[in-house]
Each structure stands twice: as structure tokens, then as C-alpha cells.
Amino acid sequence: MSAENNIKKNPLSLQVNMDDFIPATDSEKEYMVQMRPSTTFFKDGVRRLIKNKVALVSFIVIVIITLMAIFVPIFWPYKYESMLGMVPGQPMDASFNNLRPMEYSVTEQAKLDAGEKVFPHLFGTDAQGRDYFIRVVYGTRISLAVGFFASLIVLVIGIVVGSISGYVGGTVDIVLMRIVDIIYSLPDMLMVILLASVLRQTLDTALVGTPFEKVGSNIISLFIVFAVLYWVSMARLIRGQILSLREQEYVLAAQTAGAKGSWIIKKHLIPNCISVIVISTALQIPSAIFTESYLSFLGLGVNAPMPSLGSLASDALNGLSSYPYRLVIPAIVISLIVLSLNLFGDGLRDAFDPKLNG
Amino acid sequence: MSDGTMTKQTGQPIISVKHLKQYFDISDGFLGSRPLKAVDDISFDINEGETLGLVGESGCGKTTAGRSLLQLYKPTAGEIFYRGKKIVTKSDIAEFRKKATMVFQDPYSSLDPRMTVADIIGEPLDVHHMYSSKEERREKILTLMEHVGLNSEHAARYAHEFSGGQRQRVGIARALAVDPDFIVCDEPVSALDVSIQAQVINMFAELQEKMNLTYLFIAHDLLVVRHISDRIAVMYLGHMVELGKAEEVYSKPMHPYTKALISAVPVPDPKVAKANKRIALTGEIPSPLDAPSGCPFRTRCQYATEQCAAEVPEFKEVESGRFCACHRLSEIN
Numbered sequence: 001m002s003a004e005n006n007i008k009k010n011p012l013s014l015q016v017n018m019d020d021f022i023p024a025t026d027s028e029k030e031y032m033v034q035m036r037p038s039t040t041f042f043k044d045g046v047r048r049l050i051k052n053k054v055a056l057v058s059f060i061v062i063v064i065i066t067l068m069a070i071f072v073p074i075f076w077p078y079k080y081e082s083m084l085g086m087v088p089g090q091p092m093d094a095s096f097n098n099l100r101p102m103e104y105s106v107t108e109q110a111k112l113d114a115g116e117k118v119f120p121h122l123f124g125t126d127a128q129g130r131d132y133f134i135r136v137v138y139g140t141r142i143s144l145a146v147g148f149f150a151s152l153i154v155l156v157i158g159i160v161v162g163s164i165s166g167y168v169g170g171t172v173d174i175v176l177m178r179i180v181d182i183i184y185s186l187p188d189m190l191m192v193i194l195l196a197s198v199l200r201q202t203l204d205t206a207l208v209g210t211p212f213e214k215v216g217s218n219i220i221s222l223f224i225v226f227a228v229l230y231w232v233s234m235a236r237l238i239r240g241q242i243l244s245l246r247e248q249e250y251v252l253a254a255q256t257a258g259a260k261g262s263w264i265i266k267k268h269l270i271p272n273c274i275s276v277i278v279i280s281t282a283l284q285i286p287s288a289i290f291t292e293s294y295l296s297f298l299g300l301g302v303n304a305p306m307p308s309l310g311s312l313a314s315d316a317l318n319g320l321s322s323y324p325y326r327l328v329i330p331a332i333v334i335s336l337i338v339l340s341l342n343l344f345g346d347g348l349r350d351a352f353d354p355k356l357n358g
Numbered sequence: 359m360s361d362g363t364m365t366k367q368t369g370q371p372i373i374s375v376k377h378l379k380q381y382f383d384i385s386d387g388f389l390g391s392r393p394l395k396a397v398d399d400i401s402f403d404i405n406e407g408e409t410l411g412l413v414g415e416s417g418c419g420k421t422t423a424g425r426s427l428l429q430l431y432k433p434t435a436g437e438i439f440y441r442g443k444k445i446v447t448k449s450d451i452a453e454f455r456k457k458a459t460m461v462f463q464d465p466y467s468s469l470d471p472r473m474t475v476a477d478i479i480g481e482p483l484d485v486h487h488m489y490s491s492k493e494e495r496r497e498k499i500l501t502l503m504e505h506v507g508l509n510s511e512h513a514a515r516y517a518h519e520f521s522g523g524q525r526q527r528v529g530i531a532r533a534l535a536v537d538p539d540f541i542v543c544d545e546p547v548s549a550l551d552v553s554i555q556a557q558v559i560n561m562f563a564e565l566q567e568k569m570n571l572t573y574l575f576i577a578h579d580l581l582v583v584r585h586i587s588d589r590i591a592v593m594y595l596g597h598m599v600e601l602g603k604a605e606e607v608y609s610k611p612m613h614p615y616t617k618a619l620i621s622a623v624p625v626p627d628p629k630v631a632k633a634n635k636r637i638a639l640t641g642e643i644p645s646p647l648d649a650p651s652g653c654p655f656r657t658r659c660q661y662a663t664e665q666c667a668a669e670v671p672e673f674k675e676v677e678s679g680r681f682c683a684c685h686r687l688s689e690i691n
Binding site: 248249250252253254255256257258259263267268271272274 | 425428430452455456459460462463464467468469470471472473478481482485486529532535536
């Protein structure tokens with residue numbers, strides 16, 4: 001056998017080299033029949049999402065901003081509402097007002113000279129001597145909270161109305177969709193401003209004594225405005241999805257098994273349009289933040305000592321020529337949040353719903 | 359039912375359908391709507407332990423008949439009896455759901471892509487609360503999977519990871535979950551390739567024997583139906599035109615439509631095939647929205663007379679256990 005193999009072969013020979021054909025060993029066979037681990041739809045989507053650099057970076061930016069908004073106010077030495085020049089029992093120290101970034105007031109400078117440590121004012125202070133950095137951080141926290149909770153409200157109403165309308169159909173569908181059409185046809189901005197100003201007054205009296213008093217009637221009225229106006233597109237979207245999904249045979253199979261409508265919606269229809277729901281919620285958040293910002297800018301947003309990015313920008317208009325950075329900083333933060341949420345939402349859409357990409 | 363050729367013992371009617379009508383309203387422009395008569399006055403019995411094959415061309419109402427039989431649609435008219443008890447109220451239907459299930463045609467769309475196989479099979483158990491503990495549920499699901507020849511390690515997998523044949527097995531296991539007496543099989547093999555068809559059909563036969571099941575087997579493949587059925591019903595345009603024992607319907611079709619249908623079955627032996635005369639039907643099946651008057655088949659029937667246009671032929675028993683709806687039955691045969 002070995003003698004045969006040693007014969008030098010003609011390079012042009014078509015004779016098959018038998019050494020290339022050896023039986024597979026057991027371990028090799030095992031390797032071939034190895035089953036691919038069961039991947040779920042979710043894992044698949046996450047894998048695609050991680051591959052998308054833009055979405056990944058946006059996600060990291062969102063996470064950093066959110067973590068800062070949550071944790072920085074906890075250990076920051078200054079409070080968003082405390083005017084640093086106002087110490088009880090002492091005359092007002094005006095040198096705290098309108099500090100430029102990294103500048104120190106007279107008393108702080110004296111402490112520094114005496115060798116004590118003073119925490120710097122990263123973005124300076126505002127006209128009332130409040131640390132501007134913590135106000136921006138707190139404003140971000142408010143804006144993010146409004147964006148998140150408003151989207152949550154929109155999501156819940158949208159799912160309930162959309163799935164009932166889509167699954168039940170008939171008269172129910174017609175009535176619900178006409179309501180949606182009516183809300184759709186109203187001019188958004190006008191309604192938002194009208195509702196916000198009307199609700200503010202009624203809520204002011206209604207909220208006294210409740211835990212919501214501290215949150216402020218303005219934020220509550222913002223949520224109500226969102227709840228009343230912005231669920232319609234979500235409801236339409238979900239209705240459309242459910243209209244097509246309910247014709248699937250697995251829905252019929254569940255009906256054959258005796259499942260009720262609520263069961264079918266909960267177990268089959270919503271899980272199957274979850275990607276669409278998640279994506280449009282992710283895209284809803286920046287639009288809510290944006291709406292909150294311009295409402296605050298118009299003076300219809302959060303209550304006075306509490307900052308939001310929009311009200312910070314609005315306040316900055318007064319000293320625009322001397323302190324332009326007070327407008328630029330919140331504007332950059334808004335842009336950063338809205339941009340990265342939008343890009344992340346797009347990434348989510350590409351990863352979880354390639355069909356929707358258009 | 360005392361025929362010697364019959365191997366299976368079939369008993370009393372388990373399902374009786376009397377004058378079932380299923381119309382759908384099709385909106386017609388702005389205001390009006392007109393009925394689409396998908397199933398128009400059919401009556402038949404299905405006996406315990408038998409397989410009734412239901413054949414007919416596409417759009418003739420086979421699937422609708424199966425679904426309205428299971429009360430998935432609200433029948434326009436007619437009565438359905440389960441073991442002699444008429445199904446009327448919601449609680450009747452809820453009870454009926456535990457005894458009558460369905461296997462679907464499309465193994466792809468009939469399984470929820472977001473559920474694992476175990477959850478798909480366990481869904482009827484969940485709906486009817488048919489277990490007392492998680493272990494019992496798991497135990498039941500694994501037993502069902504074993505019945506249909508699935509491996510227990512498939513339980514945690516998703517439907518898209520399976521081939522068509524395996525998916526159909528999952529669908530069958532789901533239909534068996536509530537331990538039913540009666541299963542409507544809606545073209546369960548037409549989406550599968552031929553070698554898998556044979557496996558699945560043989561499995562249906564085995565399960566029937568093992569679990570004492572009764573099938574309504576809907577199909578358009580006549581050879582498949584002949585193989586599995588004890589009796590065969592032929593539908594045309596929402597009407598039932600012939601019903602009888604499988605072998606009799608094949609060897610001695612009575613209704614002109616059945617004759618044409620049987621003659622179209624390909625025969626593997628070329629000599630026999632040559633000897634058989636193919637009855638070619640002319641024309642298309644009429645729209646059920648605009649069905650012909652009288653006998654539904656008269657527009658394509660070579661024997662049609664004026665009487666056929668005037669009167670709907672009665673679906674009557676012509677021999678023992680043999681039903682047919684034709685005015686000119688005695689002249690044709």
C-alpha cells in the first residue's frame with residue numbers, strides 16, 4: 001500500500017488521490033450533526049442591532065445621558081433650586097449671580113485662597129445664582145421622564161384601542177376609527193397649547209393635597225395632553241398590524257381551541273406585532289421630548305423653580321448677548337437626546353423589522 | 359353499515375349536520391351587500407370512528423363547511439348535533455370545543471412564530487385549564503409529542519426551525535391535546551411533498567385506531583381521500599352532490615360531476631389509463647355570488663335539461679347509505 005502511494009504521480013493524471021477520502025472520525029461526525037442553538041426572534045434582532053454601529057453609539061449616548069440625569073443630582077453638592085448667594089441670616093451675595101463657566105464667587109475665591117476646596121461651577125451660574133450644570137442635568141431628567149412616561153401613556157392607550165378595533169372589527173372598529181380621524185384632523189399645536197393652558201388652571205386646584213402637587217400641574221397637564229392627542233397614530237398602526245395578523249391560521253387555531261378574544265390578543269396578536277410597537281415607541285420618545293421642550297419654551301411647561309431643557313433655553317433668551325452658552329448648552333443636550341433616540345429607533349426598526357424599512 | 363368490505367367498526371352518528379347554510383355578506387359598492395353562498399343547505403352524518411372524506415374543487419365550500427361545522431363561523435341557518443345534542447348556546451359551544459378540534463392546511467401560518475412548540479401544543483390545555491401543575495402540563499405535552507413522532511428535545515424550539523412535515527405533526531399534536539373525539543382535517547397534507555404526505559396520512563390512520571378518533575377529512579387529492587376515507591362526500595358550489603362508501607363512489611360514481619372528477623384521477627397503469635375515458639368538463643365553476651338556478655352543476659353538465667334549471671334536485675338516499683342529488687339519475691346510470 002505504502003509502496004503504491006510513493007509512486008510519483010503524473011501531475012496531469014486525473015486519478016483520484018485516495019488519501020483525500022478518509023472516513024470521518026466520530027468527533028467529526030458529531031460536529032456535522034451538531035444542532036444550531038435555538039435562536040429566538042429577539043436574540044436575532046439584538047445581534048443585528050449590535051452590528052449597527054450608529055445605533056450602538058446612539059444607544060450608549062442615551063444610556064450615559066440617562067444615567068447622568070438619574071445619578072448626578074444625588075451626589076452633586078449644589079441643588080437645582082438653591083440660590084447660592086442666599087444664605088439665611090446673611091445679606092445676599094450678588095457675586096454668585098451670572099458666573100461664567102469655572103468662575104468662582106468672591107466668597108468662594110476667599111475660601112480657595114485660604115486653602116479650602118470648593119466644587120467648581122462647570123457651566124457657571126444663572127441670574128439667580130443657581131448652579132447651571134445641575135440645572136441642565138435636572139432639566140434633562142425632567143425632559144427624559146416626560147418623554148418616557150408620555151410615550152408609555154401613548155403606548156398603553158394605543159395598544160388597547162388599536163387591538164380592540166382591529167380584532168373586533170365591525171361597528172366597534174368604525175366608531176373607534178372615526179374618533180381617531182377626528183383627533184387626527186385637529187391642528188396639533190393649537191390643541192396642545194389650548195389644552196395645556198386650560199388644564200393647568202383646573203389641575204392647579206385639583207391637585208392640592210395630593211402627592212402630585214409636588215410634581216406640578218404643568219407636567220401632569222403635559223401628560224394628559226399627550227394621552228389625549230398622540231395615541232391616535234399608535235392606535236392606527238397597531239390596528240393595521242392586527243388586521244393582517246388576525247387572518248393568520250394560528251388565530252383560527254386558538255379559536256378552535258376555545259380561546260377568547262382577550263386571550264388571542266394577549267397571547268398571539270400583540271407578541272407578533274411587538275417589534276412594530278417597540279420601534280414606534282422608541283421613535284415616540286424624542287417627539288415627546290421635543291414637544292415638552294417647546295411647550296416649556298413657550299412657558300406652558302414645568303413650574304417655575306423646576307427646570308426643563310426647554311425652559312432653560314427660554315430663560316437664557318434674556319441674557320442672550322452676554323451669556324450665549326446658557327442657550328447653547330440645553331439646545332445641544334436636546335439635540336443630542338433627540339438625535340440619538342431617533343437614530344437608535346431607526347436602528348431598532350432595521351434590526352427587528354426589516355420589512356418596515358422604506 | 360353491515361358491509362363486509364368495511365374493516366373498521368363504525369357506530370352511531372357522532373356529528374349530524376342538518377341543512378347547514380353559511381352565507382357571507384359581500385359588500386357591493388356603497389350601501390348594498392349580497393350573500394355569498396359558500397355552503398348552501400348541506401346535510402350529512404359522521405359516524406363514530408369513521409373517516410368521512412370531503413372532496414370538491416377549489417372554492418366549492420369544503421373548508422367553510424368544516425369551519426362552520428366547528429362553529430368557527432356562526433352558521434346562517436341549519437343545525438349541528440354532537441352525539442344527538444343540538445349545539446345552540448355558548449356553553450354548548452365551549453363544551454364542543456373540548457371534543458372537536460381541527461388540523462389546518464398551512465403548516466406555516468397555523469403555528470404562531472413567537473411560541474415554542476411546547477407552548478403551541480399546550481395552548482388548548484391552557485385555555486381549558488386541563489392540568490393542575492406545571493409538571494403535569496409538561497408531561498402531557500411530551501406524551502402528545504411522542505404520539506405524533508416528535509422528539510422531546512424539540513419542545514423548546516420555535517416552529518420556524520422545523521420542516522413542513524414536522525410542523526404539521528406539531529399541528530396534529532395541538533389538535534390532540536384536549537383528547538378530542540372528532541377532528542376536522544382541512545387539507546392537512548396538501549402543503550406537504552408526496553413522501554411526507556404518506557407518513558402523515560399513515561399517522562392519521564394510526565392515531566385514529568389508537569385514540570378512537572373520528573375524522574372529517576377535507577382534501578382535493580382524490581387518491582389521498584380514497585386511501586384514508588370510509589365514506590366520501592362530494593361537494594360542488596356549496597352543495598353536496600354525492601355521498602357514499604369510498605369504494606362505491608370510486609367504482610360506481612352516480613352524479614355526473616363525480617363521474618368527471620373520478621375520471622380525472624391519474625392512473626399509474628398506462629393500459630388502464632388508456633381504457634378509461636376522461637370526461638372533460640367544459641367551462642369554469644360559476645361564482646358562488648351568482649350561482650345558477652336549479653341544479654348548481656347544470657351549466658357544465660352534459661345531461662342538463664329544463665327541469666335542472668327550474669328545480670334544485672333533492673339530496674336523497676338512492677341506495678342504502680348512498681345519497682345523490684340529480685334529477686336524471688336513473689336515466690344516466
